[in-house]
Amino acid sequence: MAFFIQLIINGIVVGGIYGVAALGFVLIYKSSRVINFAQGDFLALGAFICYALMVTFKVPFIPAFIITCAVTFCMGLVLERLVLRPMIGESVISIIMLTIGLASMIKGIIYFFWGSGDLAYPFFLSSKPIIIGGIFISPIYIGTIVITAVLLGVFGVFFKYSAQGIAMRAAADDQMASQSLGVSVKRVFAVSWAIAALVATIGGTIIGLVNGLNAQSLSFVGLKVFPVVILGGLDSIIGAIVGGIIIGILENLAMGYLDPLVGGGLSETFPFFILIVLLMIKPYGLFGIIEIERV
Amino acid sequence: MRRLKWSPCGNYRINYFEEFKVFETDFGYFFLVLFLIFLACLPLMTGPYLTFIFNIIGINIIAALGLNLLTGFTGQISIGHAAFVGIGAYTSGILATKLGLPFLVALPAAGLTSAFVGLIFGLPSLRLKGLYLAIGTLAAQFIIEFVIVRWEGLTNGVAGMYMPKPTIFGINVGSEHSFFYVNYAIVFLMLFFSKNLIRTRIGRAFIAIRDNDRAAEAMGISLFGYKLLSFAIGAFYAGVAGCLWAYLTSAINPDQFSIGLSIEYLAMIIIGGLGSNLGSVFGAVFLTSLHEILRVVAEYILTVAPQFVTILMAIREFIFGLIIIIFLIFMPDGLADRWRVVKAYFHLWPFSY
Secondary structure: OHHHHHHHHHHHHHHHHHHHHHHHHHHHHHHHOOOOOOHHHHHHHHHHHHHHHHHOOOOOHHHHHHHHHHHHHHHHHHHHHHHHHHHOOOOHHHHHHHHHHHHHHHHHHHHHHHOOOOEOOOOOOOOOOEEEOOEEEOHHHHHHHHHHHHHHHHHHHHHHHOHHHHHHHHHHHOHHHHHHOOOOHHHHHHHHHHHHHHHHHHHHHHHHHHHOEOHHHHHHHHHHHHHHHHHHOOOOHHHHHHHHHHHHHHHHHHHHHHHHHHOOOHHHHHHHHHHHHHHHHOOOOOOOOOOOOOO | OOOOOOOOOOOOOOOHHHHOOOOOOHHHHHHHHHHHHHHHHHHHHOOHHHHHHHHHHHHHHHHHHHHHHHHHHOOOOOOOHHHHHHHHHHHHHHHHHHOOOOHHHHHHHHHHHHHHHHHHHHHHHHOOOOHHHHHHHHHHHHHHHHHHHHOHHHHOHHHOEEOOOOEEOOEEOOOHHHHHHHHHHHHHHHHHHHHHHHOOHHHHHHHHHHHOHHHHHHOOOOHHHHHHHHHHHHHHHHHHHHHHHHHHHOEEOHHHHOHHHHHHHHHHHHHHOOOOHHHHHHHHHHHHHHHHHHHHHHHHHHHHOHHHHHHHHHHHHHHHHHHHHHHHHHOOOHHHHHHHHHHHHHHOHHHOO
8 A cells, every 4th residue: 555655646746747847838839839849858958057057157056946947938038039930820740840850959959068968966955755654755756746836826827817828818719819909929929938948947957856867868758748738638737737647647556566567668658558548539638628620 | 656845835735644744744754764774873883881871761762752641641740650660670570580481571561561550540530630640649659669669579679680681582682782773673663653642533632631621521532531541551651661671771679760760751751842752752862861971970070089979969969950940941842842943943944034
């Protein structure tokens, strides 16, 4: 039983990370209908910039983190202006390939500055786990869950009450109508990319704290986002977090109970099995808007 | 004998048969024959390594043709094409090593197995389209990769498989030079099939589905049937490419058929031109040559300064991404469209206006 609960807790933590990664993805999809295959590399870039500030420039963690957030926020704005805006109105395949190209470029930048090996943040949180009834909970885990909850709350309030948030929802709903009511759709796109890059930085830094930094495994998280967002619904913020936690738990249960049966490796692929089943039976997910279109 | 036609100065077509001709003038056939002679002489002039690269280009052309049929002509985005190439490679590997079947049996078997798996993963296209289908094929990529790694009894898992030399009617065609002729014979067969498929009812149905699926359905095209057919044909091409790859490199392992390769194939058809057979050829030639040139440059730099290994890898990734983005923003119709423009310019060359 303790083993089961341990798996569930690990799952919630991993799932929280997936949820944060998926949050940025959903923000971009919600406002501009762009599928961002570079989300994983955004995570990695944010994490590595933070690492560089801390190790190369000897900045303490909190200021380094804030500077990183500012840098990636601006990077999101610039990317949207230079790369994404010329592509408005292009076909799905072009936009998918564009973000794949972007992912490749970011990966190149990361390899260039930090190599492809494993790195770790200089240590700052106590690693002494809290043990409750035979279950290990490390402080980083609690931090992850708190940050996920805070992000969910902040974005919930942002979209519900702030003018920019309402404008973003309006643009997601109907671009032409919102434009005629004075919403700057261009600004909405720019802000959504900037926020997505910012959220990715937060997610990437958390993963860096929990698992260490590795460009390849960080960008793979960007692909794990797909089962999460399909489960939660492509355009639902709460769906991203809930989907992330469900996928995280299922993945950990698969790791605990199914991997010994098949000889390991299933947990990495398990979310994609779920994805195929979901696409067959419920493609719009738990919280997604159902666009009825029969062909 | 009728008079040869070289370059018409206007549109003289008087029936549909003339409209559907592949080459409008005898000029085209003349150049085709010239090109075939050049291609046949190519391996005589180059060493084994360069011939190996030409073989890789030929294999990539076949795979890109298949993906272009599926993505470029039918509009069904696939991010799992490399997995189907992998299925082809492993099918031929299993047939050749475990059952001892010859090359000419393994080749169609690889294509058909791949086509069958393609059918299965094409099933979601009944309900999904656009980006949902793209995500579904992404899942197919990971699932197939997982099965190849884990089905160790059949595929030897991560250790990979070693292929025997290919023989056709007892003649060994395993060397780079002799394989070149076999390979390009198949490339031309596949190109010929693809080119003509697009001119039939099936091909026009594919294009109709891409342009507007609801209108196509209303015109009496069975969407599901044709989408599945497109998946099967695309995967068949991938399977054939995989089989040739397995025999060419004589060793296969699951790492080769990763999502990176799938992206590479997508990049080929984007750079070459979506919905153009010539585009698949241009894209495959361009991207394979680019990788080869970058590799040669990198090797040269490494002999001078061996500490730059990761930096060179970084630059390669960066250039790959940059080229995709530049093509998408500035040349969205790809190299095939450039080729058309150049041809149009030289059509009535000294007297263009």
